[in-house]
Amino acid sequence: MDFTIIAYAIPFLLTGAKTTLLISVFGVGLGLPFGILVALARTSRNRLVCKAADAYCAVFRGTPMLVQIFVIYYGLGQVGFLRANPVIWWLIGDGLHAAILAVLLNTGAYTAEIFRTAFLSLPRGLIEAAEACGMSPWIILRRIKFPLALRQALPSYSSEVAIIVKESSLASTIAVLEITGWAKRLMSETFAIMDIFIITSAFYLTLNVVGLTALKLLERQLWFERRLTRTKPTSPCPS
Numbered sequence: 001m002d003f004t005i006i007a008y009a010i011p012f013l014l015t016g017a018k019t020t021l022l023i024s025v026f027g028v029g030l031g032l033p034f035g036i037l038v039a040l041a042r043t044s045r046n047r048l049v050c051k052a053a054d055a056y057c058a059v060f061r062g063t064p065m066l067v068q069i070f071v072i073y074y075g076l077g078q079v080g081f082l083r084a085n086p087v088i089w090w091l092i093g094d095g096l097h098a099a100i101l102a103v104l105l106n107t108g109a110y111t112a113e114i115f116r117t118a119f120l121s122l123p124r125g126l127i128e129a130a131e132a133c134g135m136s137p138w139i140i141l142r143r144i145k146f147p148l149a150l151r152q153a154l155p156s157y158s159s160e161v162a163i164i165v166k167e168s169s170l171a172s173t174i175a176v177l178e179i180t181g182w183a184k185r186l187m188s189e190t191f192a193i194m195d196i197f198i199i200t201s202a203f204y205l206t207l208n209v210v211g212l213t214a215l216k217l218l219e220r221q222l223w224f225e226r227r228l229t230r231t232k233p234t235s236p237c238p239s
Contacts, residue, residue, distance in 0.1 A: 005192045009199055016182035017203055019096065023168040023178065024207070027103040028161055034104065035111025036146075042116045053112065060109035066170050068106060073098040073174045099171035107164050114156045118149035151222050158215040162208045169204075179203050 041053035060068065076082050076092045083089055092098050122145060130140045172181035183200040187193050 005190055005195050006199060008190070009186050009196060012182045012186060013179055013199060013203055016177055016179040017207070019171075019176065019178040019181075020165070020168050020203075020207065023096070023100055023103055023171060023176075024161075024165045024211075026100045027107050027164040027168070031104050031107035031111055031164070032157075034108040036115050038108055038112035039115035039119060040141075042112060043119050057109040057112055060106050061113065065102060065106045065167050066173060069099060069102040069170055069174060072102050095171070095174045095176045098174060099168070099176050102170075103164060103168060106167070107160060110160050110163075111157065114153045114160065115149055118153040119145060121152060122148055147222075151219075154215065154219045154222065158212055158219075161211050161215060165207050165211065166204060 038053050038056065041049050042057070044050050044053075072092055073095060076088075082092065090097065091101055126144060126148075127140060130144050135143070168178060169180035171178050172184060175181070177185070179200055183196050187196045190196065
């Protein structure tokens with residue numbers, strides 16, 4: 001490897017890493033609660049809400065994210081009334097905003113499937129016991145369903161976080177200068193394709209290792225709290 005090229009490339013890739021991190025943070029920070037809401041909609045007793053959520057997940061899980069980015073940035077941008085709406089145009093008219101929106105919608109569909117499975121795997125008797133104690137649906141969700149579903153979904157969701165970081169590289173296809181965008185520019189300038197690819201891979205690997213380690217620590221903390229809760233005497237019904 002040419003260390004001169006490495007020294008030249010690293011500052012640019014660090015700039016791109018900030019954009020990659022921004023896309024990933026918004027994808028996780030907004031995609032997680034959005035996906036949980038969609039998962040709740042998919043388990044709803046309202047058939048219309050359930051079918052609409054199922055259709056959304058089918059579309060975004062069944063089509064490539066690259067196509068989704070192109071449709072949002074290039075396709076929707078050709079619709080006149082969308083261009084005239086300042087809020088919508090702010091979302092789809094800028095490459096970075098369009099990439100974040102695409103990542104959000106894509107990960108929301110996969111997150112919904114992860115949490116839907118977790119919600120459906122909860123013991124039915126536990127929910128019925130909570131209902132018999134007079135708990136409202138909101139309290140059951142907050143105190144029983146969500147904590148238990150989060151513990152079960154977290155290992156699978158960790159993989160989704162890694163996918164979000166890697167799929168953020170597709171933003172380079174709409175001229176967003178994240179890590180891959182800068183890597184393409186550097187390769188065209190230096191022609192050191194292998195060197196740039198190796199450095200770029202190291203950047204993505206570092207981001208994923210940090211993110212997955214944080215989620216692993218969170219997972220351990222949740223299971224530790226669960227063990228502590230089991231050792232404490234509790235009343236079956238809230239006072």
